[in-house]
Amino acid sequence: MQEQDDLITRARAWLAEDPDQETADELAKLIESGDTAELADRFCGTLQFGTAGLRGEIGAGPMRMNRSVVIRAAAGLAAYLRAQGHADGLVVVGYDARYKSADFARDTAAVMTGAGLRAAVLPRPLPTPVLAYAIRHLGAVAGVEVTASHNPPRDNGYKVYLGDGSQIVSPADEEIARQIARVDSLASVPRPESGWEDLGDEVLEAYLARTDAVLTPGSPRGVRTVYTAMHGVGKDVVMAAFARAGFPTPVLVAEQAEPDPAFPTVAFPNPEEPGAMDLSFAKAAEAGPDIVIANDPDADRCAVAVPTADGGWRMLRGDEVGALLAAHLVHKGARGVFAESIVSSSLLGRIAEAAGVGYEETLTGFKWISRVEGLRYGYEEALGYCVDPEGVRDKDGITAALLVAELASELKEQGRTLTDLLDDLAMAHGLHATDQLSVRVSDLSVIADAMAALRTRPPAALAGLRVVSAEDLAQGTAALPPTDGLRYHLDGDYKARVIVRPSGTEPKLKCYLEVVVPVADAADLTPARGRGQDVLDAIKKDLAAAAGI
Numbered sequence: 001m002q003e004q005d006d007l008i009t010r011a012r013a014w015l016a017e018d019p020d021q022e023t024a025d026e027l028a029k030l031i032e033s034g035d036t037a038e039l040a041d042r043f044c045g046t047l048q049f050g051t052a053g054l055r056g057e058i059g060a061g062p063m064r065m066n067r068s069v070v071i072r073a074a075a076g077l078a079a080y081l082r083a084q085g086h087a088d089g090l091v092v093v094g095y096d097a098r099y100k101s102a103d104f105a106r107d108t109a110a111v112m113t114g115a116g117l118r119a120a121v122l123p124r125p126l127p128t129p130v131l132a133y134a135i136r137h138l139g140a141v142a143g144v145e146v147t148a149s150h151n152p153p154r155d156n157g158y159k160v161y162l163g164d165g166s167q168i169v170s171p172a173d174e175e176i177a178r179q180i181a182r183v184d185s186l187a188s189v190p191r192p193e194s195g196w197e198d199l200g201d202e203v204l205e206a207y208l209a210r211t212d213a214v215l216t217p218g219s220p221r222g223v224r225t226v227y228t229a230m231h232g233v234g235k236d237v238v239m240a241a242f243a244r245a246g247f248p249t250p251v252l253v254a255e256q257a258e259p260d261p262a263f264p265t266v267a268f269p270n271p272e273e274p275g276a277m278d279l280s281f282a283k284a285a286e287a288g289p290d291i292v293i294a295n296d297p298d299a300d301r302c303a304v305a306v307p308t309a310d311g312g313w314r315m316l317r318g319d320e321v322g323a324l325l326a327a328h329l330v331h332k333g334a335r336g337v338f339a340e341s342i343v344s345s346s347l348l349g350r351i352a353e354a355a356g357v358g359y360e361e362t363l364t365g366f367k368w369i370s371r372v373e374g375l376r377y378g379y380e381e382a383l384g385y386c387v388d389p390e391g392v393r394d395k396d397g398i399t400a401a402l403l404v405a406e407l408a409s410e411l412k413e414q415g416r417t418l419t420d421l422l423d424d425l426a427m428a429h430g431l432h433a434t435d436q437l438s439v440r441v442s443d444l445s446v447i448a449d450a451m452a453a454l455r456t457r458p459p460a461a462l463a464g465l466r467v468v469s470a471e472d473l474a475q476g477t478a479a480l481p482p483t484d485g486l487r488y489h490l491d492g493d494y495k496a497r498v499i500v501r502p503s504g505t506e507p508k509l510k511c512y513l514e515v516v517v518p519v520a521d522a523a524d525l526t527p528a529r530g531r532g533q534d535v536l537d538a539i540k541k542d543l544a545a546a547a548g549i
Contacts (some may be wrong), residue, residue, distance in 0.1 A: 004036055005299030008467045011039050011061070016184045018060065020067040020103070024076045027060035036208055049073060049177040051169055051367055052504050055148055055157035058099055062288035065100070065148075065156045066370035067107055068186060073158055074108040074144075075189045076180030081142055083179075087116055089141030089163075092199075094122040094131030096147040096233050098156050101125065104146040107191070114190030115164050117141075120197040125233045125259060126204065127299035128159070129396035133207045134199075136165040150230075150296040151268035151506060153263045160191055165393040167367035170481075204237070210391045211241045213301075214399045216332055220409035224289040227401075228280045230269050231260040232297025234397065241398055247405055251287045253279050261408070263297070271303035271315065271383065280305065281313040284470070291408050291418065295397040301383035302397035304404050306418050319345035320378035321404065323425055324418055325387060328407040329377050330355040336376025339369050342473075342487070343499050343512040344381045344478065347425065347432040354428070363483050365504065366395050381512065382433065423525055430516045431525070433532030437511035437540045447502045447509045450547040454500060457473045459546040462498065463538035465490035473501075494535055495519065498543060508547065513539050 010032050018024040030039055042061030047054050047069055054073055056065045081089060091112045095105035103309065105121055112119035117295045122131060128145050135143040147194040148155040160168045160176070165295040168176070183189060225242075227250035231234040235257050242250055255265050256279060256301050263269040266276045271294040280292050283306070292305035292313060306317040316324075326338055326348055337358035342350045352359035357376070362368035369378035369386060378386040384395030387403050404418075411417055426432070441447055458470045471477065473485035485501035515535045516526040 001412065006547070007039055007043060012060060014043070014068065018068055018185065019071070020068070022239075023060040023066045023068075030060070035064055036047065045124060049076070049173065049180055050504075051167070051173045051365065053157060053159045053168070055151065055155060055264055055505055057154050058156050065158075066105060067100070068129075070104045070158060071107050071111055071186055071189055071191065072180050072183045074111035075115070075183045076141065076176050076178075077160060078112055078117055078146070079179040079182070080176045081117060082115065083175075086141040088118065090118045090120060090138060092120045092122070092131065092134045092138055092140045092143045094126055094128065094143070094145045096128070096145075097125040097261055098146075098148060098297070099154070099261045100156055101146045104156065105157065108144050108198040110191040110193070111189055113195040114192050118196070120199050120201065123201060124201050126235055127233055127295075127398060129300055129392045129394065129398055130204055130207050130237065132165055132392045132394040132396070134203045135161055135163065135211065137203060137206055139163075145298070147298040147302065149298050149505070150268065152268060153261060154428070157505075162396075166370040167365070167394065169367045169371070206389075208237070208240055208244060209400055210388070212244060213391065214224070214403050215245055215386050215406050219406050220388060220413045221406070222248070223291060223405050223408040223412055224248050224287075225250040225279060225405060226253065226284045226287055226289045226292045227251070227363050228256045228277075228294045229259075229299070230266065230271065230276065230297055231256050231258070231263045232269065232295060232299060232471075233259050234295035234299030237297065237299065238398055238401060239400055242405070244407075245402055249431055250293070251283060251289060253283045255279055271301070276424075277303070277305060277313075277315055284313050289412050290412060291404070293401045293404065295401070298382070299397045300395045302385060302400040303383050304418070317434055318379070318381040318383045318517075319347065319432065320379065320422055321383070321400075322385065323347045323351060323432070324407060324421060325379065325385055325400065325403055326351045326377060327421060327425060328403065329387070330357070334376050337372055337374040339372040339375055339378040341365065341369060341380040343501070343510075344379065345432045345434050345514055346495075346516070347429055348379070350429040351425070364501065394396050423522065426519050426525060426528070427522065431519050431528045431532055432519060433529065433536055435513045435533075435536040435540065437513065437543060439509045441507050441509070444507055446549070447507070448548050450509055451484070451486070451500070451502065453548050454546060457546070458486075459488070459542065462488070462490060462542045463496070463535050464545075465494070465496055465535075466490045467491075490539075496535065496539065498539060500543070501548070509547070511540075511543055511547075515539075
């Protein structure tokens with residue numbers, strides 16, 4: 001009973017200072033109904049601020065995303081910036097079209113202003129890459145993007161960048177978290193009603209002018225595209241970028257063209273999820289384009305689909321698009337370092353080696369990729385591509401879409417397709433077949449148990465291939481700092497590799513599989529794909545058994 005009384009006391013204290021009538025009413029009903037199970041779930045801790053910032057379901061209480069949590073996070077960030085010597089620095093704030101995003105952006109601007117910093121807010125819901133660009137363009141000391149990217153509709157998030165235009169990494173995240181923990185009550189956080197700058201379209205125009213830099217002057221621009229914004233904020237910026245570049249106007253998937261925080265046509269607003277591209281493929285069957293391009297809701301990711309021989313459509317894997325863009329950049333004479341995360345295909349390293357350009361692997365996430373010295377191009381398999389690091393030091397689904405369109409246009413003039421170029425790469429470097437075993441859970445202990453099982457009873461073989469090396473990435477390596485993950489290399493001709501890690505942004509356990517199948521000639525491509533998929537399927541089955549999932 002004492003524990004229950006304490007829970008109700010904490011809930012009432014939270015309610016007393018909740019600045020949002022909607023979440024206050026929600027919490028008041030839970031208290032009144034005596035729903036201690038739900039209250040316990042919301043008050044069992046606080047959302048943890050880390051390298052992904054904050055992300056969670058919208059609702060009342062410290063374990064949900066709400067204005068109280070955001071105000072505390074903003075106050076912690078402001079205190080961190082002041083401690084770093086940026087007492088009068090500029091913080092630029094962007095936001096998407098999800099529930100509460102505009103409120104969270106306004107609260108952030110108010111907290112920064114109240115702390116003596118300067119704040120500027122983008123004029124309306126815009127793609128995350130515009131915010132990432134604005135940080136360096138405006139000379140800001142930090143940036144905040146309110147977004148949950150491709151998470152479910154009821155989620156929102158809080159992504160923090162520092163003045164170099166890159167997302168935060170350790171130790172900045174830990175230092176900000178410590179400052180957040182020091183915030184006593186909301187009453188101690190000054191929040192003026194005005195004093196920040198509401199930006200106009202100048203930053204967006206500068207970003208759009210910058211997008212032209214990824215294209216070669218005079219390059220072909222004839223590709224016909226079907227485009228979906230996946231109910232997010234990408235449509236207007238993509239259409240403007242394509243028009244400036246001189247591409248044919250993309251055909252829109254009308255049902256998903258306008259921002260809608262309910263994401264009514266998809267179970268999950270992520271192009272990788274089953275069914276998410278169905279409306280795009282239906283529109284493609286009607287319009288007959290050369291390619292389909294999709295952004296996720298905040299338009300920092302880019303998905304590409306190509307026609308198949310049977311008249312259907314196939315979405316390319318992120319690794320395939322990553323290799324295509326790398327090959328295109330090499331063809332355009334790009335120099336510098338090509339980088340990818342450890343879970344992405346090793347094909348990029350082979351392309352870079354053949355081209356004589358630098359290559360580097362990083363931990364998962366663009367917070368690491370963007371920090372590679374001399375970076376010219378970076379990607380990771382989850383549909384993220386950085387093709388203009390001098391402009392946007394993060395993944396950018398808009399400039400990536402432009403570069404894909406340029407490549408497809410060049411190939412079209414030659415009577416070829418993206419699929420033809422993938423075949424060329426397979427014959428030159430081997431068929432790099434990749435797949436994922438991804439398990440979404442409602443109980444996070446399932447992920448912890450699976451990782452523990454693999455650590456205590458590591459598999460000796462997968463798909464009949466002996467495990468020749470097993471690395472616990474939590475210990476770090478000579479090239480990588482520690483991270484919660486496991487990496488296996490398998491014996492045999494296929495250079496098979498497996499990486500297992502918990503997702504940093506969703507309740508998922510993710511397993512990344514790759515096999516490299518030698519290809520003798522064009523006639524061997526189809527059999528090689530079959531062999532590769534057979535090995536991947538067998539690895540997936542054995543890995544699931546070993547992890548108990």
